[in-house]
Amino acid sequence: MGDEFVPGLDLAEAFYHRAVAPLIEVPxxxxxxxxxxxxxxxxxxxxxxxxxxxxVQILLKPEHVEAVRSRVRKGLPPVFDGFDTAWYSLAAGTVTHHVQVMPxxxxxxxxxxxxxxxxxxxxAWLGxxxxxxxxxxxxRVFRDDDGELTRVRRLLAWYPGDVWAWLMLSGWHLIGNTxxxxxxxLETGDVIGVRLLTAKLCRLVMELAFLQERRYWPYDKWFGAAFGRLAASTVLSPLLEAALNGEEPQATAALQEALLWLGGHHNDLGITAAVRPAYGPFEVGINGAVRPYQVVNAGDYVETLRASITDPKLRGLVQVGGIDQLTHADDAIVTHTDWPARMVREYRDAMRS
Known part of the structure; x- marks a missing residue:
């Protein structure tokens, strides 16, 4: 194995074509x-x-699985391009090859x-x-003889329009609350509280940017790196850094500029009636109370997005967001538990009531 790092996708593609594909004699x-x-x-x-x-994953018809598994087990070289082809598998609890053959x-x-x-x-989408x-x-897909895997990837490429709108309105709702x-x-001098809420707002800005660009966000380890790949990061990253690292009033000004930019970018999507991004005093909504700190008109985006949703059950759902907005969708939830299935049932029940 040389000193130059080979990205795993490139290694997998070479491994498939040169070591695995010759062992598979079926579509x-x-x-x-x-x-x-x-x-x-x-x-x-x-x-x-x-x-x-x-x-690599090899996906095929059920009747071919055992024969292909046998050929792979017997035919794989022990080393490929300097890498062992058998190494410890957490799932198997032992050293084995990592050519997964399944229907x-x-x-x-x-x-x-x-x-x-x-x-x-x-x-199902929300959960x-x-x-x-x-x-x-x-x-990366290296081969797809009958096109079914490609079909599945296309079906999952992005949310249906109603779900997309509801996730964005939930994002604006969370911003409006925060x-x-x-x-x-800031008014009471709670320095730690300000910092925590600044970080929360920055996260909410980033989540909404993912949604606006029709890109799924990964779990926290790669969230910031993936955000850096968005077109919006060119504008938003300097503003979020200023909000997180700057002193007042510059930090607040940077956050406000980021939120105004998101509002303008929402209009560029062309999926709802246009909303003019604006700031004004915070209206509490109780006893006519108005507080002097300035907030973005997040509620206007919530309502215009809600009006665009055609499914009345989804339109009337409390704007708690999808599973990633509602809770921490970490590795335990994503991979190791049935919590997504439970959440699907909860969303389904909520939309029946």
């Missing part, structure tokens, strides 16, 4: 999808310390928790973590 799909920093294109030499090496449908359900070809209602959607839509809290903390 199939070949890819590197699922978990792993290399699937997202964020792997570095540090990634090689666990669960990294020559690997296509079984693998899709294992990764996503459902088969989107059977249809996904709004609840599926974006990291899990990235497991199917990121990565910004006046920061203003109150």
């Amino acid at each position: 199939h799909a070949a890819c590197l999808l699922g978990e792993g920093s290399e699937v997202l294109g964020f792997d570095t030499s540090r990634s090689q310390d666990h669960e990294w090496g020559p690997r 296509l449908t079984d693998w899709i359900v294992q990764v996503l928790g459902l088969d989107p070809r059977s249809g996904m209602d709004n609840a 599926t973590p974006q990291q899990r959607l990235l497991h199917l839509t990121a990565g 910004e006046p809290l920061r203003g109150r903390c």
Whole structure:
């Protein structure tokens, strides 16, 4: 193995074509999808310390699985381009090769928790973590003889229009709830509170930027790096850095500029009636109370997005957001528990009531 780092996707593609493909004599799909920093294109030499090496998924008809598994087991070389082809697998609990041979449908359900070809209602979209959607839509496909894997990736490429609008209105709702809290903390001199709420608002700005650009966001380890790939980051990153690192009043001014920019960019999407981004005093909504700190007109975006939703059940749902907005969709939730399925049931029940 040389000193120059080879990205995992490139290694997997070479491994498939030169070492694995000759062992498979039936129609199939070949890819590197699922978990792993290399699937997202964020792997570095540090990634090689666990669960990294020559690997590929082979997806085919059930009747071919055992024969192909046998040929792979007997025919794989022990070393490929300087990398061992058998290494410790957390899932298997032992050293083994990492050519996963499975029926296509079984693998899709294992990764996503459902088969989107059977249809996904709004609840299924809302309860599926974006990291899990990235497991199917990121990565690289090396071969797809019958086109079914490509079809699945296209079905999952982005949210249906109503769900997209509801996630964005939930993002604006969260911003509208958070910004006046920061203003109150500034007023009372709560330095820690200001910093925490500044960081929260920066995160909410970034989430809304992902949604506006129709890009799923990954879990926290790669959230900032993925944000850096958005077109919006050119404008927003300097403003968010100024908000996080600057002194007052410059920090507040940077946050306000970021939120005004998001409002203008919403109008560029052309999916609702235009809303003029604006700042004004915070209206509490109780006893006519108005507080002097300035807040963006987030509620106007909430209402115009709500008006664009055609499904009355979704339109009337309390704007708690999708699973990634409602809770921390970390590795335990994304990969190791049935919480996404539970959340799907909760969303479904909420929209029945």
